Amino acid sequence: MIAQIVVSGIIFGCIYGLAALGMVLIYKTSDIVNFAQGEMAMIITFIAFMFISKYELPYIASFALALLFAALLGAIVYILFLKPIQSSTPISLIVLTLGLYMIFHGLAGLIWGHSPTSFPRALEGSPFQIGSVFITPNEIFVVIFTICLMLLLFALFRFTKIGLAMRAAAQDMMASELMGIKVTKIFVLTWALGSLLGGVAGMLIAPTTFLHPSMMAEVLIMAFAAAVLGGFVSMPGAVIGGAIIGVFGNLVSYFVGSELRIVFVFLLIIVVLIIRPTGLFGGTQYIKKV
Amino acid sequence: MLKLNNISFYYGKIHALKSINLEIPKGSIVSLLGANGAGKTTTLKVISRLIQPSEGTYELNGDSMLKTSSSNLVKKGVIHCPENRRVFPLLSVEENLNIGAYLRKDKQKVKEDYEKICIMFPRLKERLKQVAGTLSGGEQQMLAIGRSLMGAPKLLLLDEPSLGLAPNIIQEIFRTIKKINVEGTAILLVEQNAHLSLEISDYSYILENGRVALQGTPEELRGNKDISKLYLGV
Numbered sequence: 098m099i100a101q102i103v104v105s106g107i108i109f110g111c112i113y114g115l116a117a118l119g120m121v122l123i124y125k126t127s128d129i130v131n132f133a134q135g136e137m138a139m140i141i142t143f144i145a146f147m148f149i150s151k152y153e154l155p156y157i158a159s160f161a162l163a164l165l166f167a168a169l170l171g172a173i174v175y176i177l178f179l180k181p182i183q184s185s186t187p188i189s190l191i192v193l194t195l196g197l198y199m200i201f202h203g204l205a206g207l208i209w210g211h212s213p214t215s216f217p218r219a220l221e222g223s224p225f226q227i228g229s230v231f232i233t234p235n236e237i238f239v240v241i242f243t244i245c246l247m248l249l250l251f252a253l254f255r256f257t258k259i260g261l262a263m264r265a266a267a268q269d270m271m272a273s274e275l276m277g278i279k280v281t282k283i284f285v286l287t288w289a290l291g292s293l294l295g296g297v298a299g300m301l302i303a304p305t306t307f308l309h310p311s312m313m314a315e316v317l318i319m320a321f322a323a324a325v326l327g328g329f330v331s332m333p334g335a336v337i338g339g340a341i342i343g344v345f346g347n348l349v350s351y352f353v354g355s356e357l358r359i360v361f362v363f364l365l366i367i368v369v370l371i372i373r374p375t376g377l378f379g380g381t382q383y384i385k386k387v
Numbered sequence: 388m389l390k391l392n393n394i395s396f397y398y399g400k401i402h403a404l405k406s407i408n409l410e411i412p413k414g415s416i417v418s419l420l421g422a423n424g425a426g427k428t429t430t431l432k433v434i435s436r437l438i439q440p441s442e443g444t445y446e447l448n449g450d451s452m453l454k455t456s457s458s459n460l461v462k463k464g465v466i467h468c469p470e471n472r473r474v475f476p477l478l479s480v481e482e483n484l485n486i487g488a489y490l491r492k493d494k495q496k497v498k499e500d501y502e503k504i505c506i507m508f509p510r511l512k513e514r515l516k517q518v519a520g521t522l523s524g525g526e527q528q529m530l531a532i533g534r535s536l537m538g539a540p541k542l543l544l545l546d547e548p549s550l551g552l553a554p555n556i557i558q559e560i561f562r563t564i565k566k567i568n569v570e571g572t573a574i575l576l577v578e579q580n581a582h583l584s585l586e587i588s589d590y591s592y593i594l595e596n597g598r599v600a601l602q603g604t605p606e607e608l609r610g611n612k613d614i615s616k617l618y619l620g621v
Contacts, residue, residue: 262489268475269473276489277456277489
């Protein structure tokens with residue numbers, strides 16, 4: 098029983114981790130905490146659903162088209178809303194992304210209504226048994242896909258020229274400009290990628306939460322928690338943080354009660370931050386951890 | 388190679404540059420001297436296209452640069468090494484150097500330049516994997532210059548390379564600047580340290596309140612007693 102709880106916790110944790118990855122990427126590069134990340138993911142998921150149900154496209158095509166939309170959405174949000182006030186104070190930026198959260202949430206409710214709809218899984222197929230644990234092909238897909246995306250991002254940041262430019266732009270915009278880096282382009286790309294990661298998280302969680310404007314509310318909080326736990330600058334940290342929170346949350350649900358899950362998750366985070374203020378993977382060596 | 392004509396610039400209502408005329412001949416060291424707030428850094432920012440002047444013309448090898456992006460100017464070999472070094476503190480020394488060659492496609496030449504810079508600054512070579520933020524001020528200045536050299540500059544704009552450094556380090560930096568120039572790179576040197584700058588310059592401009600107050604060869608400027616007193620602190 099415990100093994101089953103842990104495994105399904107890891108699967109939820111992967112999705113929190115994916116959403117957290119997008120936030121960490123955006124924060125690391127453009128220094129903006131994107132509170133609208135979850136609502137953007139929800140809109141992307143609705144778009145995917147539109148392709149699936151209205152145009153009757155196959156899942157993979159809808160998934161890909163939705164990701165294209167996600168990248169565009171991220172780029173547009175940055176250019177239209179964030180770029181003009183980027184030099185403003187952090188608090189203005191926070192209020193702005195919170196405002197976007199409200200706007201996206203309201204708009205989605207207006208357009209698509211609030212009643213939950215079911216959303217298909219990436220892979221169908223009945224669960225099979227490994228030891229005492231039951232696991233579905235879709236769940237295995239979620240885990241592998243998350244790990245691949247994390248490694249891909251890690252490599253992009255660490256080993257490519259564009260990744261180097263992203264890290265440089267995060268540290269000193271003017272000096273980056275003087276190296277010939279087009280900083281605005283880098284930020285647009287970052288937001289496109291961040292939004293895309295959120296979109297993946299949205300589409301993967303939707304079969305469980307059902308599709309509706311509030312579907313990402315809890316995921317966003319958990320993703321935040323995962324990012325903070327991981328130090329908010331580390332990509333592997335975000336995913337590992339997600340997994341820890343997923344497993345811990347599931348254990349709390351089972352042993353204490355599901356209504357206390359979020360309470361305990363945040364207690365855990367408070368304890369971790371008291372012991373390690375920079376998060377599990379933040380702090381002095383964070384440059385080495387990407 | 389570079390020519391500024393009647394360049395004016397305003398920060399809001401403050402008239403920061405007033406009809407600046409400045410010329411940098413190919414292969415020369417030109418210094419831009421003056422007190423804090425005289426407009427030295429602003430002039431450099433105009434040249435590297437970080438800011439757009441309100442009036443005047445700016446030519447590089449005969450072409451107007453007033454519609455060129457800063458990124459394109461780097462491609463043309465005009466490279467600005469900013470004030471306060473501005474190395475990327477969380478990137479390693481090696482990464483800082485690599486990013487200097489961000490726009491270059493000639494991989495083989497980049498590699499050669501990298502080797503050359505490692506020889507020029509042996510102290511950087513010992514610290515390639517170290518994060519730049521942990522370097523001393525002098526080492527950071529060397530890294531900033533090395534990073535600029537990775538862009539294969541034809542004209543190097545150096546903004547106060549001596550700022551906050553110990554005298555022996557300053558000597559070393561100036562020797563390096565002269566060496567870079569001898570190897571064929573033109574240099575525009577912005578400095579408060581007028582004495583040392585005049586020693587290595589071919590020509591100097593002295594800025595005062597956004598205007599070119601004086602200009603001439605080092606001999607001319609040193610020869611004038613009033614000037615020496617007012618601007619060179621002799």
